[in-house]
Amino acid sequence: MQPDQTPLLSVDNLQVHFPVRAGVLQRQVGAVKAVDGVSFTLARGETLSLVGESGCGKSTTGLALMGLVKPTGGQVNFDGQEIRSFNRAALKSYRRRMQIVFQDPFSSLNPRQRVRDIIRAPLDIHNVGTKAERTERVAELMQRVGLRPDQADNFAHQFSGGQRQRIGIARALALNPDIIVCDEPVSALDVSVQAQILNLLSDLQRDLGVSYLAVSHDLGVVEYISHRVAVMYLGRIVEIAPKTKIFANPAHPYTELLMRSAPSHDPRKRHQFSATNDDIPSATRKPSGCAFHTRCPLATDVCKTVDPQLSARDEGRFVACHHR
Amino acid sequence: MRLPKAFQNTSLMVGAAISLAIILCAIFAPYVATHGVEQMDMRNRFALPNAGHLLGTDNFGRDLWSRMVFGARISLTIAIISVVCSAVVGTVVGLVAGYFGGWVDQLLMRITDIFLGFPAIVLALAIVAVLGPGVLNVSFAIIVVAWTEYARVVRSTTLVLREQNYVQAARALGASPIRIIFKEILPNALGPIIVLASLGLGTAIISESALSFLGFGLPPPTPTWGWTLSYGTKFMRDAPWLSIISGATIMVTVLGFNLLGDGLRDVLDPRQLSRGGAKTK
Numbered sequence: 001m002q003p004d005q006t007p008l009l010s011v012d013n014l015q016v017h018f019p020v021r022a023g024v025l026q027r028q029v030g031a032v033k034a035v036d037g038v039s040f041t042l043a044r045g046e047t048l049s050l051v052g053e054s055g056c057g058k059s060t061t062g063l064a065l066m067g068l069v070k071p072t073g074g075q076v077n078f079d080g081q082e083i084r085s086f087n088r089a090a091l092k093s094y095r096r097r098m099q100i101v102f103q104d105p106f107s108s109l110n111p112r113q114r115v116r117d118i119i120r121a122p123l124d125i126h127n128v129g130t131k132a133e134r135t136e137r138v139a140e141l142m143q144r145v146g147l148r149p150d151q152a153d154n155f156a157h158q159f160s161g162g163q164r165q166r167i168g169i170a171r172a173l174a175l176n177p178d179i180i181v182c183d184e185p186v187s188a189l190d191v192s193v194q195a196q197i198l199n200l201l202s203d204l205q206r207d208l209g210v211s212y213l214a215v216s217h218d219l220g221v222v223e224y225i226s227h228r229v230a231v232m233y234l235g236r237i238v239e240i241a242p243k244t245k246i247f248a249n250p251a252h253p254y255t256e257l258l259m260r261s262a263p264s265h266d267p268r269k270r271h272q273f274s275a276t277n278d279d280i281p282s283a284t285r286k287p288s289g290c291a292f293h294t295r296c297p298l299a300t301d302v303c304k305t306v307d308p309q310l311s312a313r314d315e316g317r318f319v320a321c322h323h324r
Numbered sequence: 325m326r327l328p329k330a331f332q333n334t335s336l337m338v339g340a341a342i343s344l345a346i347i348l349c350a351i352f353a354p355y356v357a358t359h360g361v362e363q364m365d366m367r368n369r370f371a372l373p374n375a376g377h378l379l380g381t382d383n384f385g386r387d388l389w390s391r392m393v394f395g396a397r398i399s400l401t402i403a404i405i406s407v408v409c410s411a412v413v414g415t416v417v418g419l420v421a422g423y424f425g426g427w428v429d430q431l432l433m434r435i436t437d438i439f440l441g442f443p444a445i446v447l448a449l450a451i452v453a454v455l456g457p458g459v460l461n462v463s464f465a466i467i468v469v470a471w472t473e474y475a476r477v478v479r480s481t482t483l484v485l486r487e488q489n490y491v492q493a494a495r496a497l498g499a500s501p502i503r504i505i506f507k508e509i510l511p512n513a514l515g516p517i518i519v520l521a522s523l524g525l526g527t528a529i530i531s532e533s534a535l536s537f538l539g540f541g542l543p544p545p546t547p548t549w550g551w552t553l554s555y556g557t558k559f560m561r562d563a564p565w566l567s568i569i570s571g572a573t574i575m576v577t578v579l580g581f582n583l584l585g586d587g588l589r590d591v592l593d594p595r596q597l598s599r600g601g602a603k604t605k
Binding site for chain 2: 063066067068091092095096099100102104107108109110111112113121122125126168171175
């Protein structure tokens with residue numbers, strides 16, 4: 001399915017800074033800039049992937065959009081409404097339309113609840129339908145994600161990892177959300193099960209028109225599910241482009257490094273491009289100028305002082321680099 | 325897997341057997357007792373344990389076995405009331421402090437510290453001295469001291485549980501804090517609460533006996549274990565079994581509840597560690 005072009009969600013300059021406190025008086029001595037000015041849009045029925053090394057802020061971006069981590073700055077616009085101006089009731093209706101699937105299918109399901117109650121919880125919380133309708137909806141959802149409705153009385157630990165992830169997806173789908181944040185949806189699963197879950201996600205997108213914001217470090221997964229890809233480095237997006245473009249021809253040196261370091265199926269292919277330095281700088285003390293200049297083979301003096309902004313290149317591609 | 329493992333735990337089984345025996349004695353006291361509680365037999369004062377009086381008699385010729393059996397009722401009533409109430413109060417305080425954190429946590433935990441700062445028995449004595457004797461007043465004196473333990477343990481459990489993804493998922497769904505606390509967190513925090521409660525029964529019985537021993541418990545002629553122990557000391561030369569038997573009764577009862585609690589901890593805790601983790605088998 002080709003995504004619609006009007007943005008459903010637009011994120012502008014999102015920031016999440018965690019204070020670093022020290023000393024007896026717990027004075028703030030600095031901040032971890034986990035997300036430091038991230039902007040992107042997400043269209044209806046589109047899958048946008050956030051990729052990057054661990055600690056680059058990709059998961060935090062997802063959590064901040066879910067309201068699970070408090071953003072310290074920036075604007076989020078959802079279907080024409082500004083989210084920060086939302087009052088409590090409106091926030092609840094926003095949460096109905098945006099859901100999350102977690103990475104770990106073991107800790108994301110309450111071990112003391114039956115599957116029926118886990119999937120029903122969203123309906124109970126938002127008071128959807130009568131008791132009978134909710135029961136019916138649970139059966140329907142279980143079927144939809146490929147579980148047998150007669151397993152509804154089981155506890156989560158009686159299921160395999162893949163089945164548990166299906167339960168998590170059924171819970172996220174219960175309220176018919178417009179957007180599902182998938183935080184590393186398959187990285188905790190066996191490779192043989194990953195494909196099944198990814199196919200389920202794309203079937204659901206085709207049938208229900210749901211948008212995904214997928215957070216992943218697995219480029220294979222990203223290439224399989226995404227329409228567009230955003231590459232993050234130290235809390236910033238350094239390149240955002242349609243999937244085919246970014247995989248065929250990465251523009252930002254960091255994107256190139258990321259693509260080259262993914263293992264290839266061809267053993268004769270060698271890394272042709274390598275970073276000059278493998279140490280990832282800390283998010284508490286980011287390098288001046290372009291944050292990537294400490295590792296970039298193309299870095300020049302301008303990179304050390306001037307922070308490059310995202311700017312348009314060829315169609316649909318934005319890159320933050322002085323040289324590419 | 326669950327039952328066989330529990331049955332293999334010796335301290336759990338012994339503790340459960342002792343506790344159950346004492347609870348049954350208390351419930352069926354009129355049938356288990358051989359004499360009336362206040363039935364005096366002046367010709368048989370200070371009788372040694374014999375066939376007619378299983379544990380002998382006291383200075384009024386009252387049957388000690390029957391007094392111990394009825395004493396179990398009082399001790400257990402007070403212990404159960406105080407454990408249930410302090411568990412409920414402490415659990416709610418711990419859940420709220422742990423879940424909300426910040427100043428709520430600070431405030432509630434400092435209040436807890438204030439209660440912990442008092443020497444327990446002195447505080448209980450003062451409360452009974454002000455309120456006067458009575459089952460509820462003695463229970464209240466014990467609750468005031470005992471709830472802090474639950475609050476601290478439940479708070480630390482809550483701090484761990486609230487970071488679990490299923491709690492995050494409930495938040496993402498827009499669940500209210502009350503729903504999250506009682507439906508998502510509390511069911512997973514029950515293990516340590518159950519362990520504390522069974523250990524707490526023993527502690528409560530000790531506290532009640534201590535108050536009775538010092539004369540701040542239920543007034544005579546109520547057959548409390550602590551008071552029997554106390555006035556038995558007056559006849560230590562002539563009838564040492566009065567104090568020895570009532571003391572031993574208290575000891576065995578407390579031992580039973582402690583073994584039960586330790587056993588429950590062994591059975592419940594490893595599970596507690598793996599709960600929510602990957603190794604739930």
